[in-house]
Amino acid sequence: MIADAFLQALALVSSFDPAVISIVWLSLKVSGAAALIGALIALPLAAWVVQTRSLLREPMIVLLNASLGLPPVIVGLVVYLLLSRTGPMGALGWLFTPAGMIFAQVILVTPIIAALARQVLEDAQxxxxxxFASLALSRWQSLQTLLFETRFSLLVLLLAGFGRAIAEVGAVMMVGGNIAGHTRVMTTAIALETSKGELALALALGLILVFIVVVINIAAHYARQVLRRRYA
Amino acid sequence: MRSAALVENKSALVELVGVRYRVRDAKILRGVSLQVHPGERVALLGANGAGKTTLLRLINGLISSSEGSLVSPPVTQQAMLFQKPPLLRRNVLDNVAFALKRRGINPIEAEQVSLQTLNRCGLTGLSQRYARALSGGEQQKLALARAWVTRPTLLLADEATASLAPAAVHEVERLLLEICEQGSTLIFATHNRGQAKRLATRIVFMSEGRVIEDRATEDFFASPVSQEAIDYINVERV
Structure with a gap:
């Protein structure tokens, strides 16, 4: 049975089944957008934490570190409540839409990128x-230089954020609703198809998901090397 | 009342008056007074913990003295060399040009001047190499080029050759002398008495946060006055 399902899965993948492609494409869009938006929030936040002498610095570090362990289903629940029709953000109409899924994933991804970026920037600082002090750089110049000097590591963090987003299932399931052709992404589809006993599609999507994660890691590795070689 | 001050006056490039520095209960500097005049090459000698590095960092503005309401910002163009040079994750040329670009000099001019300086330091052939892939001696020469390119009035060096092989030490010393010949004043901390004899016109011998002796190099080594200095010099002879 497993062998049959596996062969069918390979057939689905190799035939570029439109249903599979649509699910994969939506996953890439949602998670890519979440990682990018998350990075746009996380990097300035991490830079601020590194540079500031504010009393909020330590609480923010604790908050960021604690946020690393945010359970996705809790984030899903909170975002669901926020986006539901009677919720404070209900007017946006984002519940059961890709926008809502991106919103939930941004909440999950931002602390990861921010917490790791803070560590990277602080080590560099x-x-x-x-x-910097002996060259009399201003705080802004120091920050610019720090971000540039850590660019390879920050790129890897961005990819790590994307990896976290694309592998996440709980929050997108709750906020997106797993609606076929609209909010169904790889992880939610795998969960659904497995529960239905449709192992071929679940396996096909699983293969693609693993392939994407491996490609991301290879890309991160070689991106570092290529960028580094440019200066070697 | 200012009990500690780092001030500039017309005759001295740097003047420190009664500078104290403490970290919690530890007194690192205990009332250091010192004048350094343009063109001098001053070696700070003394055992570990004498306060040499702290004094250099204070002069460079990296730290502030504990006492005295004012450590005036240095108006001189300063550069500092460290034992382990902090190099940017860029190529050699960009490391040198960085200091100039940050001062608003246009990138093309900054790179031209940087290349000239690299040439003087014997690093032209390495200008496109990743800076962190250089050997220890080359890295220190690169740090020196980065300092030199800013035309420093005052060059500070904190045991800049401590971890280098003898050949690299002499190369860095040659470059330091060349920079000084072009008008820079040098203050450097070292444990290498030979280096102090080769480079310094004046020795400031420190012990436990105080200046114990402040004399011309030949005089200091020929006839040290204090028991601390005698012991320090004799350790090397042993």
Whole structure:
């Protein structure tokens, strides 16, 4: 049975089945957008935490670190309540839409990128603070330089955020509703098809998901190397 | 009342008066007074913990003295070399040009001047290499080029050759002398007495956060006055 399902899955993948392609494409769009928006929020936030002397700095670090363990279903529940018709953001009409799924994933991805970026930037700051001070760089110049110096690591963090988003199932299931052709992404489709006993489609999507995650990691590895070689 | 101050006056490039620095209960500097005049090459000598690095960092503005309401910002063009040079994750040329670009010099001019300086430091052939892939000696020469390109009035060096092989040490010393010949004043901390003899016109010997002796290099090594200095010099002879 497993072998049959596996062969059918390979057939679905190799035939570029339109239903599969549509699910994969939506997954890439939702998770890509979430990772990018998350990075746009997380990087300035991490930079602020590194540079600030505000009393809010320590609580923010604790909050970011604690947010790393946010359970996706809880995020899904909260976002669901926010976006539901009677919720404070109900007027946006984002519930059961890709926009709502992106919103939920941004909440999940942002703390990961921010917490890791803070660590990367702080380590770099430790390394360069004497140089920056001896060159009399302003705080803004120091920050710009820090972001540039850590660009390879930050790129990897962005990909890590994307990896987290595309592999997530709980929040997008609750907020997106897993509506076929509209909000069904790879993870939610895998969960649904498995529960229905439709192992071929679940396996096909699983293969693609694993393939994407592996490609992301290979891309991150070689992106680092190529960018580094440019300066070697 | 200012009990500690780093000020500029017309005759001295740097003047420190009664500078104290403490970290919690530890007194790192205990009332250091010092004048450094243009063109001097001053070696800070002393055992570990004497306060040499702290004094350099204070002069460079990396830290502020604990006492005295004012450590005036240095108006001189300063550059500092560290034992382990903090190099940017860029190529050699970009590391040198960085200092100029941050001062608003246009990128093309900055790169031209940087290439000239790299040439003087014998690093022209490495200008496109990743800076962190260089050897220890090359990295320190690169740090020196980055300092030199800013035409520093005052060059500070904190045990800049401590982890280098002898050949690299002499190369860095040659470059330091060349920079000084072009008008820079040098203050450097070292444990290498030979280096102090080769480079310094004046020795400031420190112990436990105080300046114990402040004399011309030949005089200091020929006839140290304090017991601390005698012991320090004799350790090397042993």
């Amino acid at each position: 430790q390394e360069y603070q004497d140089l």
